Amino acid sequence: VYVSTDSSVCFVVKAALIGYHRQALISRSQATTVSSTPRTRLSVRHFAAAKVAKKGRKDQKEEKSKVEKEKKVDNTNRHTPFGLTAWEPIDDVYRIHFYPKPVHEIETALDMLKKFQEIERTCPNQAVYIDLKLDMKLEKKKKVDPFVSIIQMPYPFKTEENKVLVFTENAEEAKVAEANGAAFVGGSELVQKILDDELEADFYVAVPEIVPKLIALKNKLRKKFPKSKRGSVGRNIHQMLQQFKIGHEYLVDRECYIQTKIATLDMPKDQILANVATLIKDVCTHRLLNYGPFIERGIICSATSEALQFKVDRFLPQTEEEEKGETD
DSSP, X not given: OOOOOOHHHHHHHHHHHHHXXXXXXXXXXXXXXXXXXXXXXXXXXXXXXXXXXXXXXXXXXXXXXXXXXXXXOOOTTOSSOTTSSOSSOSSSSOOGGGSOOOEEOHHXXXXXXXXXXXXXXXXXXXXXXXXXXXXXXXXXXXXXXXXXXXXXXXXXXOSSOOOEEEEOOOHHHHHHHHHTTOSEEESTTHHHHHHTTSOOOSEEXXXXXXXXXXXXXXXXXXXXSOOTTTTOBSSOHHHHHHHHHSOEEEEOBTTTEEEEEEEETTSOHHHXXXXXXXXXXXXXXXXXXXXXXXXXXXXEEEXXXXXXXXXXXXXXXXXXXXXXXXXX
């Protein structure tokens, strides 16, 4: 260490020390910036990878929740049904939601409906409705498309015949249609009248040649538009009129439900049963038997009564294996 009293020497030494200090600070700052850069990059990459993992976990949780919802509770070997008090009530007065809904034989359900009408003194010829829930599933993720069908009830309950409009430009076919009770007969000139709501019918049938001229009516008629699959397009005008004049139409609503009128309450019980069997038999033709029972549950009610669940197994068609098992 050198000590000097000369002011010029002290100034030079002081300036040198300050310059050295500055260089040390700059080198330190460069070192810190270089070392901190990869750290920030690594943190960003780690954060992005964590987000992807979270999304995958959410998808797995959603799939598990969907599977759990689809699972049905099996109460076969349980002492009491899941979420309920007991299988059957002991007292005469009880709260319905504490016990499973009873499933009746359809004869018992019809007797109850007729008894309700007598007690409540309601209209004796009120309508009887049926509600069917369908299993629309097919192989893999495929499903049965919602359908519309027309059937001939063995015991009709309508007081008036359906109005049927026949599209044809052939004079002879027009005469046949009029002779068999068609409400309206005509060609493409009826299109504009239907669009203007001047003509309205319950069903619309047509011969094949005129169908291309009716394209403008597709949005107007929707499911009532003539189609060969529904049997509303063909050559046999007499047969089509007989089918649609007294036929009963039903359709699949809300993806898997059929709600339709089946009879009137004043009809004999055997006639109502015959109509129910005819409807269920036609419904089951819209899916192959090897997929299992097409109808999951059935409910019957009148216009003023409560709904009663009935057993549908006896009405379902059986496969060849099931028939052999019963015979053995």
